[in-house]
Amino acid sequence: MRLNREILRLTVPAIVSNITVPLLGLSDTAIAGHLHSDSFIAAIAVGSMMLNVTFWLFGFLRMGTTGLTAQAFGAGDVKRLSETFSRAIVLGCAIGLLLLVCAVPLREGLLAAISPEGEARSLASAYYSVCILSAPAILATTAIQGWLFGMQTTFLPMVISVSVNIINIAASVSLVFLFRFGFIGVAFGTLTANWLGLGIALLIARRKSPGKMWCGWRGVFADGGLRRFFSVNTDIFFRSGCIMAVSLSTTAIGARLGELTLAVNAVMMQFFHFFSFFMDGFAFTAEALTGRFAGARDYRMLRLSRRALLLWSAGMAVFFFAVYTLFATDMAALLTDSERVVAGVEHYRIWLMLIPPLTVAAFIYDGFYIGLTATRRMLVATMAAAAVFFSVCFLGPQGLSFPDNNRLWTAFLAYLLTRGALLAVQSRRVFSPAVVERIPSRKPD
Secondary structure (H helix, E strand, O other), X not given: OHHHHHHHHHHHHHHHHHHHOOHHHHHHHHHHOOOOOHHHHHHHHHHHHHHHHHHHHHHHHHHHHHHHHHHHHHHOOHHHHHHHHHHXXXXXXXXXXXXXXXXXXXXXXXXXXXXXXXXXXHHHHHHHHHHHHHHHHHHHHHHHHHHHHHOOOOHHHHHHHHHHHHHHHHHHHHHHHHOOOOOHHHHHHHHHHHHHHHHHHHHHHHHHOOOOOOOOHHHHOOHHHHHHHHHHHHHHHHHHHHHHHHXXXXXXXXXXXXXXXXXXXXXXXXXXXXXXXXHHHHHHHHHHHHHHHHHOOOHHHHHHHHHHHHHHHXXXXXXXXXXXXXXXXXXHHHHOOOHHHHHHHHHXXXXXXXXXXXXXXXXXXXXXXXXXXXXXXXXXXXXXHHHHHHHHHHEEOOEEOOOOHHHHHHHHHHHHHHHHHHHHHHHHHHOOHHHHOOOOOOOOO
């Protein structure tokens, strides 16, 4: 009972935080929507997509930091907590500065790939050019949120996310309508929110830190810890690349199947994202608790937390299966007024029903493996799953062929099922004392 309360304490704020993430782009869209031009809305959509693609690959700053921090927290190693925090901040800022140096070729390459036309293109270019100036702040904040997760709090990262959204709305509205900046005021509002968000994150981390946050440059570059830090984050980086390849391919293939199919798939993917908001909350909890108990060498709690989280995940899968089975059409009607799109979602509803039971393992086992920093196994499993996706998509009885939409969804769910299954099969080995003992523990004083 106590463990379940701890799981809910960590999971509920994480779910709320996940739900607030899309609000940053949504608030910009809402403000642009009151500027009396469709080009402004299109520009925000394109610019937000460009920024998401730019930053998504660097999610390892959150995940890798969470696992390493949770292990140090469990071991009671204050020095290692400081070193992990410092390395994550330095790496986040360094990548952010590199993105600033490469901002122009990045912007032009993304515009060429997305190919917006006319005024929307020039406005999206301006929006991206301003927002990318917050790259160091965004990535450093991401690292701090990962560190806070590892420190066994999801409430404080939620506070950071909500604060950034509130500041963004207030700053953007003020700049656009009060100070008459026009459309570009939306971008400067977002820029302001991200940098102030970093300041808030640093203040929160300082209050949460059990010792000094900065370990000094010697501690940052200490060989053993630095090598492990980069190994973990490099594995997650390439894993993220595989996931992005599958996600972008799914969208690109859907686009080639026609405008109606693209619209139907866009609505259907919202069902997947909605489920992922909840499951990622449990995955974040798995990262925090697994890393903590592994670092403390508490095998009993490691085993109990794993079992409890698997039961919670199974319950969520059953709940969402029931909801999607009974209410998929009604939910689709809330997302779009197009009767043709709603009818299309109804036609493919079997895939919506299968999302929760077939994908749940991929989410929760990701959390376990990140907490145990078993990132190389995660990478291999994701690469194998991506190979399954492309094989199902393009390899048929008659050889290479382009998929229809049923085959595309078969491939997408087979990819997620394979990912979860491969991680589940290896989990007994990964949770074994022989593997856990390799995780650094606090050395005697």
